[in-house]
Amino acid sequence: MPVITLPDGSQRTYDQPVTVAQVAASIGSGLAKAALAGKVGGKLVDTSSTIAQDAALEIVTDKHPDALEVIRHSTAHLLAQATQALFPDAQVTIGPVIEDGFYYDFAYKRPFTPDDLAAIEAKMAELSKADLPVQRSEMPRDEAVTFFKAKGEHYKAEIIASIPAGETISLYGQGEWVDLCRGPHVPSTGKLKVFKLMKVAGAYWRGDSRNEMLQRVYGTAWTSEKDLKDYLTRLEEAEKRDHRKIGRELDLFHMQEEAPGAVFWHPKGWRVFQSLIAYMRDKQQAAGFDEVNGPELMDRSLWEASGHWEKFGENMFTTQTPDERVYAIKPMNCPGHVQIFRQGIRSYRDLPVRFAEFGKVHRYEPSGALHGLMRVRAFTQDDAHIFVTPDQITSESVAVTKLILDIYRDFGFDDVRIKFSDRPAKRVGSDEIWDRAEAALKAAADAAGIAYSLNPGEGAFYGPKLEFVLRDAIGRDWQCGTLQVDLNLPGRLGAHYIDEHSQKQTPVMLHRAIFGSLERFLGILIEHHSGRLPAWLAPTQVALLSITDRQDDYLRALSESLKNQGLRVETDLRNEKIGFKIREHTLQRVPYLLVAGDKEVAAGLVSVRTRNGKDLGQMTPQTFVERLGIELGSRGRRTLED
């Protein structure tokens, strides 16, 4: 006699075990029709699932927060069914739900083409229209292995074989087609109406690059046409803010074949780059860091000692010189900083020693990994290494954490997530050292009062790390900052200090980066702001526009004056109409356009217009500079428009 408690708190009592569908039907026929799944005691189940005990039940309709999960999962099945209907010898593997959609991996003798995709999508629509009931059944594991082997589904059989023996496997069938699946699924294929196949790509079986490559079909599915349309619009908007496109439009940088993965910075892009460096220089100087600079090339013996040669030799650029020596172009700055630390004798009284460098590093990344500014082979790190005694780890880590979060706020990134990455499989140093390093970093994170999630096995080869992840304007996450506790490299590279008992000790090294890669950080900023960089970072802050050539002298003098006050100014005296000039500089995302015609010249004023199209009226240049000064000083938290 199950008593079912509904979300509104009401209870219904049934004489015998009931299915979710039956409960829905007993409430109303509309609900019965709309039911996609059920949630019993917080667990998603099929509408055909039977409830025998008292339970809390939510009927999952397309209004329910979990509806998309179920729909996407079922649509992945529909995709597999359609694919096998058209390509009977394609084998199924896995088809999970991912953010905004799903995918399904198939093993097939040839890659699918865009035409295949269109055909599969049409078949899916046909199967949806047929409204095939989806039926769940069960089978013992070993029987399931035999069943799928007999069907020629070797990948599926392999998946089932890895499930513990004796377990019962659930199968879902729709029409003639059947697949292994945990479920739950919608009650019939007719519930799946709003979907679109997005792209096809290769993917390794079980995610291992040594395995064969499968055909992965990506799709998206929603509860309404409007949601699908919004999603596609969202993709278009993201494309519009692509930093590669904006970088070209705003003449910030370019890349070319002869230097794959390396950036040619144009004057405007380099201005922004230099603004980032100037900002960081101020910040870290105030935080007690000393800037240093290490060599780009160092003999391979040094990289052997550090462990880089063994762990990352494949990814290092090397050079053979006429003196028959092999040098590596630095992929990291830390070994260089240790060399600087090693000069002379350090006392515990000198610690912490904080070395910072805007070090350009080169890493031979796999060609397929390159991506605009986001993944390059040559980049500049805002890298620092802090040499400390073991009992300084916590206080220094807390200070660095605060500095990182403080700096992100200046860029408008208030939503920062932190991950704790512990020892990776490929590492140097004993487990005992790793135990200590991880414990120290955890203690430091706790002392800093930050919440973090675990990211197992993702630490650096020499130590565990905290990773700082930014969330941008359109909700994408970017891992930028990092703080690492390193109990390995200082010892391997022979760094020492003398403690208060006159004993030689090995310092602990904290690695820290805040922007991470300046190239990438700038790419993130471009996309975050859609190219409309805040005035304190904008390559050109002010454009001076004349109406006719009678204002030339006035604007030339004004330009000189603004530049002398430290502003980045462009003057447009071309023989063009003002509307044309406004359009061009607005498209160039120049924050403020100062227009002067005869009226302004006569009164000693300028008309101020923002790149957002707002007219701020006339004011004296002095007033403009003062108000802009407030905006720059507040890093854009207060703008002229406010």
Add this chain to the structure above:
RNA sequence: GCUCACGUAGCUCAGUCGGUAGAGCACGUCCUUGGUAAGGACGAGGUCACCGGUUCGAUUCCGGUCGUGAGCUCCA
């Protein structure tokens, strides 16, 4: 590195079922001195990524290389 797609003017793209190419914008010259998102006329501009092959002839077909894009793998 792997799979697939792509590479035509500075940019965005069209085109050639094999006979050495075209638009818009940008650029140059001239006209226009115009008040808040595109004034007009004329002009110049391409080794059709690179290297081979097939062919009387290749930008087009075939093979390779390089690069780019999407995804996978990787990211000290």
